Amino acid sequence: MDGIIQFEKVHYKYPEDERESLRGLDLSIREGSFTAVLGRNGSGKSTLAKHMNAILTPTEGRVLVGGVDTADESKLLDVRRQVGMVFQNPDNQIVANVVEDDVAFAPENLGVEPGEIRRRVDAALKQVGMYEHRLHAPHLLSGGQKQRVAIAGVIAMEPRIIVLDEPTAMLDPQGRREVLSTVLRLRREKGMTVVWITHHMDECIHADRLLIMDQGQIAEDGTPAEIFSRVERMKELGLDVPETTGLLYELRQEGLDLPLDALETEACAEAIAQLLR
Amino acid sequence: MLKDITLGQYFPGDTVVHRLDPRTKILVVVFYIVAIFSAKGWPGYALSVLALAGCVAVSKIRPKSLFKGLKPMILILTLTAALNLFYTQGRPILPGWIITWEGIARAVKMVLRIMLLVTSTFLLTYTTSPMALTDGLELLLGPLKKLHFPVHETTIMMSMALRFIPTLIEETDRIMSAQRARGADFESGGLVKRAKALIPILVPLIVSAVNRAYDLATAMESRCYHGGEGRTRMKQLRFQTADFAALGLGAVFLALVLILRKLGL
Numbered sequence: 394m395d396g397i398i399q400f401e402k403v404h405y406k407y408p409e410d411e412r413e414s415l416r417g418l419d420l421s422i423r424e425g426s427f428t429a430v431l432g433r434n435g436s437g438k439s440t441l442a443k444h445m446n447a448i449l450t451p452t453e454g455r456v457l458v459g460g461v462d463t464a465d466e467s468k469l470l471d472v473r474r475q476v477g478m479v480f481q482n483p484d485n486q487i488v489a490n491v492v493e494d495d496v497a498f499a500p501e502n503l504g505v506e507p508g509e510i511r512r513r514v515d516a517a518l519k520q521v522g523m524y525e526h527r528l529h530a531p532h533l534l535s536g537g538q539k540q541r542v543a544i545a546g547v548i549a550m551e552p553r554i555i556v557l558d559e560p561t562a563m564l565d566p567q568g569r570r571e572v573l574s575t576v577l578r579l580r581r582e583k584g585m586t587v588v589w590i591t592h593h594m595d596e597c598i599h600a601d602r603l604l605i606m607d608q609g610q611i612a613e614d615g616t617p618a619e620i621f622s623r624v625e626r627m628k629e630l631g632l633d634v635p636e637t638t639g640l641l642y643e644l645r646q647e648g649l650d651l652p653l654d655a656l657e658t659e660a661c662a663e664a665i666a667q668l669l670r
Numbered sequence: 671m672l673k674d675i676t677l678g679q680y681f682p683g684d685t686v687v688h689r690l691d692p693r694t695k696i697l698v699v700v701f702y703i704v705a706i707f708s709a710k711g712w713p714g715y716a717l718s719v720l721a722l723a724g725c726v727a728v729s730k731i732r733p734k735s736l737f738k739g740l741k742p743m744i745l746i747l748t749l750t751a752a753l754n755l756f757y758t759q760g761r762p763i764l765p766g767w768i769i770t771w772e773g774i775a776r777a778v779k780m781v782l783r784i785m786l787l788v789t790s791t792f793l794l795t796y797t798t799s800p801m802a803l804t805d806g807l808e809l810l811l812g813p814l815k816k817l818h819f820p821v822h823e824t825t826i827m828m829s830m831a832l833r834f835i836p837t838l839i840e841e842t843d844r845i846m847s848a849q850r851a852r853g854a855d856f857e858s859g860g861l862v863k864r865a866k867a868l869i870p871i872l873v874p875l876i877v878s879a880v881n882r883a884y885d886l887a888t889a890m891e892s893r894c895y896h897g898g899e900g901r902t903r904m905k906q907l908r909f910q911t912a913d914f915a916a917l918g919l920g921a922v923f924l925a926l927v928l929i930l931r932k933l934g935l
Contacts (some may be wrong), residue, residue, distance in 0.1 A: 446892055448888055448891060448892060469896075470894050470896065473891070473892060474894055477892075478889075479890040480885065480888070480889055482882075482885060482890075484837050484882070485882045485885035485886050485889060486885065486886065486889035487833075487892075488830065488833060488889075488890060489801055489829075489833060490680075490799060490800050490801055490829075490832065490833050491799065491801060493904075494801050494904070494905075497903075497905075498890075498893055498895070499893035499894055500904070501901055501902055501903055501904060502893060502894040502896065502900075502901055503894050504900040504901060504902050505902060506902060506905055507902060507903060507906050509903075510902065510903075511904055511905040514904060530836070532836040532837055532840070539694070542783045546893060547892075547893070549893065550893065624909075626773040637877075641919045
């Protein structure tokens with residue numbers, strides 16, 4: 394079955410680079426899924442993300458979003474309004490001096506009628522829990538709050554997919570929790586398709602699919618539990634495993650009979666408690 | 671220390687002046703500027719000062735913050751005063767002196783004129799959010815689109831620049847602290863030495879500003895920005911009764927100053 398986002402043998406090379414950033418990548422993302430993407434720096438994660446809303450188009454192969462080829466310039470806005478994109482640095486994606494004006498930016502660009510923009514802006518701000526701050530200046534907000542405003546700015550387009558490119562990389566633990574729980578709620582309540590790019594292992598455990606990128610290709614593809622339980626393979630790819638898996642792995646090395654797929658802290662504690670009983 | 675830069679700063683408030691349509695305020699300021707450049711005699715100047723004082727009072731902006739905006743102008747003001755003082759022909763105040771009565775009068779008027787000019791525009795930016803200001807400007811300049819003047823592009827650049835002022839100020843503070851931590855000294859030494867000390871601040875600042883611009887452009891494109899064509903606005907600007915009243919008052923004021931000028935006052 395075709396996914397809502399479809400990569401077919403995608404190659405991409407930045408003009409200034411020698412090496413290809415994406416090397417013949419095939420990928421299908423199912424509607425309504427939560428896909429996490431992990432990979433070390435330079436593995437092609439961000440390049441992958443930028444292909445999802447036609448910021449970059451493949452040098453070879455093709456990307457289909459909702460059946461539309463991203464290389465088709467006449468359909469550019471159709472693609473971009475379906476795929477909301479949130480970036481790493483919240484400061485560099487906020488365009489207005491007032492929170493609500495910023496959230497209104499995308500629908501204004503799409504030529505939505507004013508009353509409808511107002512409705513969407515209020516709804517989006519309520520969904521991310523920033524409605525009370527709608528008249529604030531963005532630069533006075535915390536990192537987590539800014540990133541939630543950025544998410545609101547994207548969902549005001551009413552996209553089907555939201556792609557987040559390392560949205561928590563510049564945030565403190567509190568901000569990371571805020572952003573992650575906002576996205577999880579959006580997915581639950583609106584059934585949005587989520588692509589979450591990160592290098593924090595523990596943010597991947599909520600995903601129903603985990604992709605590991607390495608050298609412009611997908612090195613591993615499966616559920617987080619499956620992939621993280623292959624601890625040696627993860628180390629080989631230059632990645633860590635979540636602390637829970639790490640602990641279980643160490644204990645297994647000591648000869649204890651523990652499962653490796655208990656990712657949540659509670660599940661992990663439960664597994665160990667059971668062994669002790 | 672950099673927090674005192676007042677350029678383009680907005681003090682939110684809820685007075686009549688704040689609520690006026692930005693187009694009204696821009697037009698009234700234009701009227702005002704025409705008026706102060708037309709004013710000739712003391713009555714005209716007195717009227718201009720009173721009019722501005724009235725607006726400031728209604729806007730509830732503290733006069734102190736307006737005067738702060740004048741600080742960087744001190745050099746220009748002094749220079750203007752000095753030139754007019756020494757280079758105006760007329761009756762010397764004491765026999766043999768180069769300073770004349772006419773010179774004093776002209777110096778005072780010129781300084782007053784610049785002060786009024788600066789203060790009135792500051793009052794505009796203090797009481798109007800940058801977004802409203804650029805929106806108003808875009809609509810007012812709308813007719814120029816017919817002449818292929820890039821109105822939308824110009825105003826969106828202005829609003830982005832205003833949006834990034836606080837961000838870049840924060841960045842500058844951060845870079846200065848970082849350089850200070852490595853022993854950089856920005857306070858001592860002569861003019862040349864201090865100017866040289868700015869290089870290690872400016873270079874990283876510009877590099878980061880360029881990177882930000884790239885990020886911003888990508889983010890704007892991702893949010894379907896494709897120029898001004900077919901763009902709508904959430905906040906529609908509409909003229910209210912107060913706007914017509916303000917425009918009327920502005921026009922009456924300008925007319926009065928012009929009549930005074932005709933009368934040679």
